[in-house]
Amino acid sequence: MRLPSNHVRAARVGVQSDATAILAENGAERMVEQNRIKRAGVGLRAHNPERAFPGFTMFKTLGESPIYLIDMEGAVAHRWTLPYRAQYGYLTERGTLFFNGHIPNPAVTGRTAQAGVALEADWDGNVLWEVRNPDHHHDGIRLRNGNVLLICSAVLPSEIATRVRGGLPGTEHPWGMDGDYLQEITVDGQVVWEWRAWEHLDPEEDGSRWPRDPRACWRLANGVAEWPNGDITVSFRNLSQLVTVSRSGGEIRWKLGSPPLSGQHAPVPLPDGNLLVFDNGPHRFDHSLPYSRVLEIEAATKAIAWTYQESRVSDFFSPRIANAQRLPNGNTLINEGWFGRFFEVTGEGEVVWEYVNPYFTGPPDALLNQVFRAYRYSPQEIERARAASR
Numbered sequence: 001m002r003l004p005s006n007h008v009r010a011a012r013v014g015v016q017s018d019a020t021a022i023l024a025e026n027g028a029e030r031m032v033e034q035n036r037i038k039r040a041g042v043g044l045r046a047h048n049p050e051r052a053f054p055g056f057t058m059f060k061t062l063g064e065s066p067i068y069l070i071d072m073e074g075a076v077a078h079r080w081t082l083p084y085r086a087q088y089g090y091l092t093e094r095g096t097l098f099f100n101g102h103i104p105n106p107a108v109t110g111r112t113a114q115a116g117v118a119l120e121a122d123w124d125g126n127v128l129w130e131v132r133n134p135d136h137h138h139d140g141i142r143l144r145n146g147n148v149l150l151i152c153s154a155v156l157p158s159e160i161a162t163r164v165r166g167g168l169p170g171t172e173h174p175w176g177m178d179g180d181y182l183q184e185i186t187v188d189g190q191v192v193w194e195w196r197a198w199e200h201l202d203p204e205e206d207g208s209r210w211p212r213d214p215r216a217c218w219r220l221a222n223g224v225a226e227w228p229n230g231d232i233t234v235s236f237r238n239l240s241q242l243v244t245v246s247r248s249g250g251e252i253r254w255k256l257g258s259p260p261l262s263g264q265h266a267p268v269p270l271p272d273g274n275l276l277v278f279d280n281g282p283h284r285f286d287h288s289l290p291y292s293r294v295l296e297i298e299a300a301t302k303a304i305a306w307t308y309q310e311s312r313v314s315d316f317f318s319p320r321i322a323n324a325q326r327l328p329n330g331n332t333l334i335n336e337g338w339f340g341r342f343f344e345v346t347g348e349g350e351v352v353w354e355y356v357n358p359y360f361t362g363p364p365d366a367l368l369n370q371v372f373r374a375y376r377y378s379p380q381e382i383e384r385a386r387a388a389s390r
Contacts, residue, residue: 035360035367037339042358042369044074052344052353053327056382059335059342059374060088061359062321067097069382074355077382080125086115088373091381092142095388096128097121100140103132115140118148120187123389129187136183138222147192148185149232151221153178160198160218165207167215167238180221182232182245195250197221197234201243209240209258210283223266223323225275233267233275242267242277244299256302259286260295266323266373275299276326278334282319292317294324294334308332308349323373333376340369344376 033039049072056077060067067089069078080089084101092098103116118140119130135152143149156164156179164177184193197219208215223235230247240258245251263280270276275297282290293309293316308324310316322337327344331352335342340357360367377385 037356037369042356044355046351046354047072048352051346053329053331053376055376055378057342057355057374057376058089058091059357059371061357061361062087062370062372064359064361068359070355072353080121082121082125083127084117087138090373090375091377091385092120095385098142118150123386131185131187131189133183139224141224141226143184143226146187148187149224149226150183150185151224152181152183153217154181156198156218160203163203164215164218165204166211167208167213168211169215171214171216173216177215178217180219182224182234193247195245200250200252206239206241208238213238225267225269227269233269235264235267235277237263237265240264254299256297259284260304265321268325270296270326273299274305276324278322278324280318280320280322289314290317290319292322292336294332308334308345321370321372325375327376328378333374335371335374337371340371342374
């Protein structure tokens with residue numbers, strides 16, 4: 001069931017060319033919207049209330065501050081404005097908001113998706129605590145024990161950097177290559193555990209799979225997730241590899257690489273022991289076209305248990321960012337983050353809800369509505385979040 005957008009914004013006057021259609025209305029010229037996403041329609045685009053999981057969807061435009069919570073009809077139900085720009089936020093089981101924020105730091109300028117701060121806030125946006133690490137980038141999560149796990153980046157030892165296989169020569173940082181490490185800290189900033197990827201992965205065996213990838217960073221972690229037993233799964237984009245790590249001993253439990261993966265993001269353990277992941281697909285070794293899909297992977301066997309992709313595969317593609325969430329009714333919420341499009345599909349792949357982020361940022365000739373992560377919450381979860389601040 002598809003509905004026309006009810007949030008289409010007024011067309012922006014853009015640069016006119018000979019091919020630009022001009023409509024005359026009451027003697028005034030009206031130019032065609034030059035932003036392709038806006039022209040196609042933003043806001044709510046489809047909703048089947050009988051089959052979609054009812055609730056509220058949380059998202060933010062990448063790099064901007066406000067976090068929005070919309071209802072199933074696309075109306076804004078709540079917003080958080082926090083003191084930092086950056087990646088994304090999510091609700092904890094306690095009903096608070098966990099947020100990865102960006103603190104500009106000239107000392108680490110050039111590191112990809114630098115963040116720098118993780119915090120927890122209440123319903124009204126009051127910061128309850130925050131921790132800082134200038135090495136923090138991409139992702140951080142609140143662990144079950146109450147601590148915080150951050151993805152961080154440090155200068156890779158030169159003897160390891162020279163052994164890293166693959167990538168485009170000459171694309172290193174002026175200082176060399178960066179490498180990823182995980183850091184577990186308490187909410188008052190005490191470091192209790194670290195895991196340095198370069199001490200556990202092989203720079204030759206686990207080198208870059210794509211020859212045009214830059215050599216500025218070996219691995220480039222973009223997402224972490226905690227399993228019920230405390231193990232951690234890390235997504236390494238440049239390796240097209242998922243790695244599960246024992247938090248007790250630091251050893252690698254299992255790895256899955258390319259194929260089937262390609263530049264993946266946002267691993268999510270499911271209650272049945274499987275793993276959900278957004279497989280971006282910018283460089284595939286098992287297909288001639290780049291395309292995205294969502295995979296459910298059996299962790300025990302590494303077999304693919306479920307897939308969502310378009311029948312014409314190139315119709316669904318987010319080369320970077322993006323995520324997926326398994327909903328309580330068995331449907332899956334998918335964030336095609338590069339184009340700010342979220343949609344919900346059934347287990348059979350039928351779209352039952354679709355929304356396009358109407359909040360753009362950037363210069364007039366390059367407005368973007370990209371969304372790093374999007375999440376759906378039930379009315380009960382939202383009420384719990386409200387009540388936590390009372």
